[in-house]
Amino acid sequence: MCDKHASTVPCSNDSAQSSRRRRVWELSHASHCPLVGVGLPLNGLRKLVEKVTGGKVLHDDYDIHVGTVSECALRTPVADAVQKELERRYAQHIQRFRAAKTTEQVEAMWAAAVAAGDVAGAFWAGLSHPRCTVALEEKMCRDIHMVQHQAGACARADLNKFNAIVADNSRLEREVVRLQERCNALTHEKSLDAERHEQLLMTARAATIAREGDVATLRAELARLQASVPELDTRERMAERIAQLEAREQALRAQVAELKTLRPAAPDAEVAPAAAAEPVAVPVAMPVRLHNRAVLCVGGRSSSVPIYRTMIERVGAQFAHHDGGLEDSSSQLDASLAAADLVICQTGCISHSAYWRVKDHCKRHGKRCVFVDNPSVSSLARGLQEAATEEPQPG
Template identity: 85%
Template sequence: MCDKHASTQPCPADTRQSSRRRRVWELSHACHCPLIGVGLPLNGLRKLVEKVTGGRVLHDDYDIHVGTVSECALRTPVAEAVQKELERRYVQHIQRFRAARTAEQVEALWTAAVTAGDVAGAFWAGLTHPRCTVSLEEKMCRDIHMVQHQAGACARADINKFNAVVRDNARLERETTRLQERCNALTQEKQLESERQDALLMSARTALIAKDAEVAQLRAELARLQAAVPELDTRERLAERVAQMELREQSLRAQLAELKTARPAPAPAPAAAAVIEIVPEPVSPAPVRLENRAVLCVGGRSSSIPVYRTMIERVGAQFAHHDGGLEDSSSQLDASLAAADLVICQTGCISHSAYWRVKDHCKRHGKRCVFVDNPSMSSLVRGLQEAATEDHLSE
């Protein structure tokens, strides 16, 4: 058995029968380079050397590797530090190889490790195993040499893949940036559109509230007007009745015209409108006397106004007309009422407010007012007869 304190040269492995594991400086020099290169990472090796030397090593990785390989040929502080680090790092592999009792078992464990790709710890445990022979050591060095070649090829392939991944990553980053900018622009656009829609919705709600308030106000006004004019429904029915009677009158006039064209017309009789006489009462008949009277006709159809004027002027009165608030200004109604001696109000053709103003004015001033429901010629004649009869009775 070799004594590490007696000699620094390794003993031939084929003659070893001891159970003690070899140290790193007891290995052949050909094993040091692959062992240091595979067993210790470059950054770990640099820290180990700096720790031993007590300072910062300024050499590059290659110089540190070569120097460490040279130091491991002898038992130096660097070699002892390498020995300690390898023992600490690969303690599990050492325990697994310790079960081998022959060189064949060590070789089987090594082959399994190469197949599994776990060579660093197995390389150290196999080289330092007591049953490791020279031939097995050479085989392990050849295997590790090929593994390093394969690892280099894989590393180059990985580098190429890595570079391709870097390029793809840069391209994807550019596309991601472009998509992110587009997404931000769309988000801002949608936000502006949402704000605009919210403003429109708020405006629509405001307008709706205003419309509801206006509708409520109009309903209240309608209720007030309906309360102020209790007989509104009756007057509406009367107006509808008048319209139906006018249609009936037009139909009868058309039939009368057809009858007149069918037979010779008789000698014309004096028109009732030309000389208006009061239908004599059984007791005291009296003619119509409206000389020098101002007669105000409120309401009526505009097409009948010339006929009204002619009829009233034929009985010696002065004619005045007001449309009852439809077109003429309602402020002119009071002046016309004040100047009139007789008021004929056609209730079916005036506004509600004009009707009440006429009625209130005549009541306050004691002025005669004849209300006529139908705006026809016969109704006007009856109104004049009624006024003339009242004048006769008052005399």
């Protein structure tokens, strides 16, 4: 037999033989509550009831839910509206469940929907399926009851997570504000630094431009002064030549004074002028001879060259002389140095260039070089004696 709703709910045997899907009012009363609660959202349910009643419903959500569940027990306007809304909302689920031809297939599709978490449409499609038995309907109601409990627990967990996320979001917003304020402060500081550096750069550029202007002015003034003094280079060379001649004159005066002290007294006053006019060979004690040696004297007084020649030839050497670049060409000095065996350099009467050339040549070729500071005959004699002591003695 059918249950107490035999007038509205067909027997399971009849349902098994029919292919027509069941309506809302044909379901058991126990399935109405979960079907309305799960299948229709509260806002949608309120709009649906207001549309049927033709006015605004002032009851709360619970009263509307309870009233709708009661209306679904029979075929009422509210039940028809709920039937149409469920058919419209879950048309795809209904179409998918049409593939089930047996009660076992309907149960398998419902279990898959529960596992996937898609229960609202599958609940209506399974309950209204022609092969849904009383046992399967009861099982689906029990499953949806547990799903609702789990959904509530998940909702509470989600709410806790949401509250935690809101708190964390607030904290992050405060941190963002703090970082933004710090970023703005740093940006302002960097802007001030950039302005200060720009001012310093402009000041440096202005100073550079001013210095360049001063340099250009000084160069123009120098060019004007050089142009106002004709033959400036010639005058400078003449001044240098005059200084050299003055130094040579002082050396000659010192040599004359030395010769006067070394010359023996004349027998009468008439012979003295003639003796002074000719070079005087001062006898020098030379115990060793420089046989077959070429001796080069660099520097010295030109008026004493004959005396140098006599002194060197007396000791058996060949005489050569170069004035150290005062009048003789400096290019001749290299040839004279190459031909000499002994070099006597009188450093007081030669140029710096000649001095270094003599020193470098003797060092590179291993030649004996005697440096004499005082350009006098006695200093020359001492230089010859010093060089002779290092020469091998004849057997």
